[in-house]
Amino acid sequence: MVHIHPTSRWLFKCWRDEAMADVIDRIQEQYGAKVVVTCSPDKREMDKANRIIELAENKPISFIGDISLKKLGAISKRAKLFFGVDSAPMHIAAAVNTPVVALFGPSGAFHWGPWDNDYKRQGARGKGQEEPYKKQNGVQTFGKHTVIQREWDCIPCGEDGCYGSKISDCLYDISVDEIMDIIGMYFKN
Numbered sequence: 050m051v052h053i054h055p056t057s058r059w060l061f062k063c064w065r066d067e068a069m070a071d072v073i074d075r076i077q078e079q080y081g082a083k084v085v086v087t088c089s090p091d092k093r094e095m096d097k098a099n100r101i102i103e104l105a106e107n108k109p110i111s112f113i114g115d116i117s118l119k120k121l122g123a124i125s126k127r128a129k130l131f132f133g134v135d136s137a138p139m140h141i142a143a144a145v146n147t148p149v150v151a152l153f154g155p156s157g158a159f160h161w162g163p164w165d166n167d168y169k170r171q172g173a174r175g176k177g178q179e180e181p182y183k184k185q186n187g188v189q190t191f192g193k194h195t196v197i198q199r200e201w202d203c204i205p206c207g208e209d210g211c212y213g214s215k216i217s218d219c220l221y222d223i224s225v226d227e228i229m230d231i232i233g234m235y236f237k238n
Contacts, residue, residue: 050083051076051232052124052142053109054133055101056094061210061217062134063097064152070104071225072132072232077107079229080236084109085124087116087138130235132228134220139163143194150231153198154217157205158182158189165192188231195231197223 055069073084086109088098095114102111112120122141125131131142131149135158139151143163151163162182168191181191186204188197198204199219210216 050085050128052085052087052128052131052133052147054087054131054136054138054142056088056091056097057134057136058089058091058094059209060093060097061208061215062136062152062154062156062220064134064220064223066097066100067104068223068225068228069101070106072228073101073105073109074107075225075229076132076232077109079233082129082236085112085128086110087112087121087124088114089116090114130232132232135161146193148193148235150195150197150228150235152220152223152228153186153196153205154220155204155206155208155210157185157207158196158198159185162189162191162196163194165194167192197228197231199223 056063076082076084088094098113121138122145125142125147126145128147131147133139134152135156139149143149146166149163159182182189186198187200199222201219204219211218
């Protein structure tokens with residue numbers, strides 16, 4: 050089962066609806082995995098998540114707006130993989146040791162990327178361990194987690210979309226094929 054949480058309270062951190070729906074379809078078609086979609090009871094997030102499900106040909110299991118933190122943690126714990134955006138549920142998935150593939154746009158993965166529980170920061174220097182997410186942007190892996198972010202000079206900008214638009218071009222530029230290539234690596238292992 051793959052847990053997908055496509056929304057964030059900050060909608061400028063969200064990806065294109067049709068792209069997210071395509072990933073839902075491809076995961077089910079290519080890997081035969083069930084997909085569970087979650088989102089908070091916030092109206093804007095629910096509207097976005099419902100649009101995504103409407104666009105998906107293979108309807109996922111939906112916990113849109115009907116999710117407690119306990120349920121969210123349980124779903125993430127049972128999942129083979131979490132896919133979503135930079136959000137609190139992404140961190141919950143990482144906390145319960147579920148591999149995470151996360152889309153990052155205007156925020157910095159070096160501060161906000163999913164943390165790997167097996168990483169021992171204390172005393173890491175001098176023992177061959179590197180700092181997590183040490184690049185400013187780009188695709189980076191830390192333990193069992195991968196963050197996907199464009200390697201653009203403006204990233205991370207910390208802005209709420211490009212030019213005040215509430216749409217982050219750096220997220221919209223990421224292709225479904227790029228995502229599926231990375232998700233595919235998790236299914237091969």
